[in-house]
Amino acid sequence: MIVRIFHTVFFYVVTILSFLIGSSLALLYLPLSKTKTKPFQIAAHHWARFLAFFSGIKVTVSGLENIPKDKALIIVSNHQGAADILLLLACLPVLFKFAIKKELFGLPAFGWYLKRAGYFSVDRKVVLSAYRTVEQITEILKEGGNVLIFPEGTRSKTGELGRFKRGSLLAALKSGAPIVPIAISGSFNIMPRGTFLIHPHPVKLTVGKPIYIASEEDYDNKVGEVRDSIARML
16 A cells, blocks of 8 residues: 555656646747647647556557548547546547546646647536537537547446437537547546545557448437447447
8 A cells, every 4th residue: 555655646746747848848849830739739648658658557459540540530438537538648649639627727737738738628517518518529620630528428436338428429410520439448447436546457448440420310329339339349
C-alpha cells in the first residue's frame, strides 16, 4: 500500500511538471501552425503517451487499420474508468476533441489548456446542453475534425457496458460521419471509483469497423449495432 501511495503521488507530480512543459512547447509551436488548436492537441497526444508509459499501464491495441484515413470521424467508446481519455489520447493515431465536465474548465492553467485545445464543455444539469453538444460536434466534423463520444454518458460503476443515451449519436446522423467503435477493457481497475490511487492494470483496446447512420429511420438500429460491436470486443 505504501509503495502504491508513493507511486501515485510521484505520478501526479510528474503529471503536473510534464503538463507545464508540454503547454510551453505548444505555445512555442503555435506560430508555425495553421490552426490554433492543433499544437495543443498534438502536445496532449504526446503528454498522454508519456504518462501512460510512466504509469506502468500495459496497453494492448488491435484494429487500428479500421480507422478511416483522411475523413472526419466519430470515435465511440465504452467508459470504464478515469484513465480512458488518457489511454485513447495516447494510443490512437488520430487527433480528436471531446466533451469535458464544465467544472474542469474553471481549473487554473488546466482549464485554459482545454480551451486552447478546442475541447468543449458539457453541463449535465442543463437540458439544452445536450442539444448544444450535438451542434458543437457536428460543427467540428464539418471542419474536418474528429470527436470522441462516450455514449453511456458517464463512467461505469461496475465496469460493465451500460445503456447508450438515445441522443448520443445524433451528430453521426446529422453529419454522415463514420462511427468508429472502440472497446476498452481493464481500465476500470486502474482507478476504481472512490479512490485516487493508481493500480497499473493491463488494458486491452480494440478498434472495430466503421458504422454509418444513413437515415433517421435507421437511427435506433444503428445505435444498437454500435453498442453490440463494442460489447463483442470487450
